Amino acid sequence: MSADELNKFVAYCKRIQPQAREDIKCFFEGVVGFPYDKELLLQAYLFLNIQDLFPFCTELLLFEKSPIADYTDLGKCDFVYLTASGNLFLIETKFIDTEATGATERKRRNKHRNKVFEQVITLKARFSEYWDIPLAQLDCGVFTTDSEVEWRGNNINVVTKAISIEKLEQWRRSYHRRKLDDKFND
Structure with a gap:
């Protein structure tokens, strides 16, 4: 990708996602305090721990937006980050209920596992075609x-990370408690 193409894309991102990083951080901290949506809580964890999970990510360019001129029917990406090497990193998140049991739940989990990979691979292809990015x-x-997805990305060039539902909830309580302590100690 030439510097001009990258600058054009970054300018596009700033136009459709003008919020500063601090504003997005405040939003996600609100989600942690009032977790009304499990998928958003997972996204909050990712955003607030991006350097631990994907240390090569440097700047959030898009969150829950279509990188294809706002054509949401062509797909929207959960996160698009700029990397230290100048590449773009597309991340899809999926809260998969690993605690539910039964045949129907196993089918649902497998469907979700397959879908999240399909989404990110399809988006990569559309993104490349639309923006003319190699x-x-x-x-x-x-x-x-779901830790079951961690090995699935190996053969298809997708970096995979997971956190258990239990650890996510522990983190949420701990993070929320720290924020409350900080607020009262100021």
């Missing part, structure tokens, strides 16, 4: 609550 400069990641 596939080699688009990297993909998947972040879920």
Whole structure:
């Protein structure tokens, strides 16, 4: 990707996602305090721990937006980050209920596992085609609550990370408590 193409894309991102990092951080901290949506809680964890999970990510360019001129029917990406090497990193998240049991739940989990990979790979191809960005400069990641996905990305060039539902909830309580302590100690 030439510097001009990258600058054009970054300018596009700033136009459709003008919020500062601090504003997005405040939003996600609110989600941690009042977790009304499990998928958003997972996304909050990812955003607030991005350097631990994907240390090569440097700047959030898009969150829950379509990187294809706002054509949401062509797919929207949960996160698009700029990387230290100048590539773009697309991340899809999926809260997968690993605690539910039974045949129907196993089918549902497998469907969700397959879908999250399909989403990120499809988005990568559309993104490359629309913005004329070489596939080699688009990297993909998947972040879920299901450790079963961690090996699935190996053969298809998708970086995978997971956190258990239990650890996610422990983190939420701990993070929320720290924020409350900080607030009262100021």
